[in-house]
Amino acid sequence: MCYRRSMATKPRALIIGAGISGLSAAWWLDKAGWTSVIVERAPRLRDGGYLVTISGLGLETLMRMNLAKDLEGLTYKFEENVFNDNNGRELLRIRYKDVHGGVESLAVCRDDLARTLAKALPESASIRFNETLDHFYDDGSKIQATVKSGDIIEADLLIGADGIRSSVRNESWKDVDCLEHLGYSYAAYDFEKKDVLKSDCVSFNGPGHLDMLYALRNDRVAALHIWRDDMMKPKDEENNFEIVRHVTAGSVKLVADVIDGAEESGSSPIMDRLTMVTLPKWSKGRIVLLGDAAHCLTLMSAQGACMALASTEILGKELMATKDISQALDNHERKLRPIIEKLQQRSRNMASMYIPKSKILFYLRNLLMKLMPASWVASWHANAVKFEVDLTKS
Numbered sequence: 205m206c207y208r209r210s211m212a213t214k215p216r217a218l219i220i221g222a223g224i225s226g227l228s229a230a231w232w233l234d235k236a237g238w239t240s241v242i243v244e245r246a247p248r249l250r251d252g253g254y255l256v257t258i259s260g261l262g263l264e265t266l267m268r269m270n271l272a273k274d275l276e277g278l279t280y281k282f283e284e285n286v287f288n289d290n291n292g293r294e295l296l297r298i299r300y301k302d303v304h305g306g307v308e309s310l311a312v313c314r315d316d317l318a319r320t321l322a323k324a325l326p327e328s329a330s331i332r333f334n335e336t337l338d339h340f341y342d343d344g345s346k347i348q349a350t351v352k353s354g355d356i357i358e359a360d361l362l363i364g365a366d367g368i369r370s371s372v373r374n375e376s377w378k379d380v381d382c383l384e385h386l387g388y389s390y391a392a393y394d395f396e397k398k399d400v401l402k403s404d405c406v407s408f409n410g411p412g413h414l415d416m417l418y419a420l421r422n423d424r425v426a427a428l429h430i431w432r433d434d435m436m437k438p439k440d441e442e443n444n445f446e447i448v449r450h451v452t453a454g455s456v457k458l459v460a461d462v463i464d465g466a467e468e469s470g471s472s473p474i475m476d477r478l479t480m481v482t483l484p485k486w487s488k489g490r491i492v493l494l495g496d497a498a499h500c501l502t503l504m505s506a507q508g509a510c511m512a513l514a515s516t517e518i519l520g521k522e523l524m525a526t527k528d529i530s531q532a533l534d535n536h537e538r539k540l541r542p543i544i545e546k547l548q549q550r551s552r553n554m555a556s557m558y559i560p561k562s563k564i565l566f567y568l569r570n571l572l573m574k575l576m577p578a579s580w581v582a583s584w585h586a587n588a589v590k591f592e593v594d595l596t597k598s
């Protein structure tokens with residue numbers, strides 16, 4: 205079926221979610237002559253949390269949005285990551301300049317990236333905070349949507365950019381079982397703590413879990429814990445910090461101090477299972493999913509935000525090239541899908557490399573790392589990073 209957009213007025217997109225993909229989509233749709241209404245459940249842009257590395261296609265998209273200058277001063281240049289075992293014994297020291305092997309990338313907090321995208325929003329886009337979609341109907345020529353406040357919004361396209369637990373996906377793809385758990389969970393948070401870290405980035409790795417601590421500006425520390433799902437108690441009723449304490453028990457005192465400090469400061473961790481979204485198709489009629497809602501890659505690939513950005517550029521350009529919306533959605537999917545499928549395969553493989561599941565695999569991996577000359581380890585990492593970035597450009 206061919207869906208043509210109306211010629212009389214500018215076509216309008218209703219975007220659910222003001223995250224990386226929703227904000228970036230509004231920017232690229234403006235370039236295609238569209239207007240956008242963004243509906244965001246939270247009262248404001250989400251604060252805090254974690255660092256993202258932007259490379260490959262995602263970085264190129266940011267450059268084409270001329271946002272590199274706006275991000276200056278918000279990015280981090282980490283020199284090295286020191287990996288230790290649970291007793292604090294150094295396993296490996298990775299210098300980022302060695303492992304990135306010439307691949308350009310920038311590290312930025314997710315909230316700073318989202319705020320930068322929000323500042324760049326064109327006049328054709330507006331955000332309604334504290335709002336969600338109540339129900340919607342695709343009548344073939346328009347989307348008729350009612351939001352929780354009772355307003356009715358008519359749109360030419362409904363974009364589900366509402367993350368891994370997408371309400372748009374749950375409603376329109378309700379019969380598709382698309383969540384693939386990788387067998388790990390994570391918690392991420394940041395908080396203010398002076399002089400807690402001796403280097404930019406330090407990691408502690410035990411069988412089945414990895415704790416990464418980063419020194420941020422203004423005496424802030426970002427923590428990311430990843431663990432095997434079966435390390436959680438069958439019925440965890442504790443708060444999120446108690447769960448993190450339980451799965452990191454046996455790690456060094458610094459990790460326990462960080463958890464205590466974060467809890468005392470009132471920080472609230474983002475916590476979830478590492479889950480990929482694998483759908484046979486990302487659009488249906490006038491509805492399309494973008495970013496994690498469509499194809500969550502998990503943090504294992506370090507490409508989720510990158511691909512969210514790249515996807516919105518592809519969509520914007522396809523909507524610029526044709527007035528036939530269904531054709532534009534098909535072209536967008538045809539270009540993006542092969543890259544996403546390869547990245548998802550990488551996510552399945554990478555988890556067990558960074559967090560070996562059993563004690564024996566953990567000790568074997570560490571032995572291998574000790575026996576290998578540091579330059580080999582660096583070049584293995586460099587090749588892995590390069591492979592991933594090249595994939596996004598293929």
Ligand SMILES: Cc1cc2nc3c(=O)[nH]c(=O)nc-3n(C[C@H](O)[C@H](O)[C@H](O)COP(=O)(O)OP(=O)(O)OC[C@H]3O[C@@H](n4cnc5c(N)ncnc54)[C@H](O)[C@@H]3O)c2cc1C
Pocket residue numbers: 220221222223224225226243244245246250254255256257258262314335336337365366367368369370371390392428494495496497501502503505506507508509510511512
């Ligand atoms: C710890 C961690 C580290 C990561 N590291 C990297 C990295 O190094 N590099 C990288 O590229 N990617 C990384 N990622 C992945 C990246 O963060 C995500 O892929 C990216 O944020 C996805 O953007 P999104 O806009 O699709 O979804 P989200 O960022 O989740 O945004 C969704 C938005 O929708 C809103 N929303 C949800 N439901 C509703 C609703 N019903 N109604 C209205 N609004 C709603 C939410 O409040 C949110 O604002 C990492 C992820 C994690 C968790």
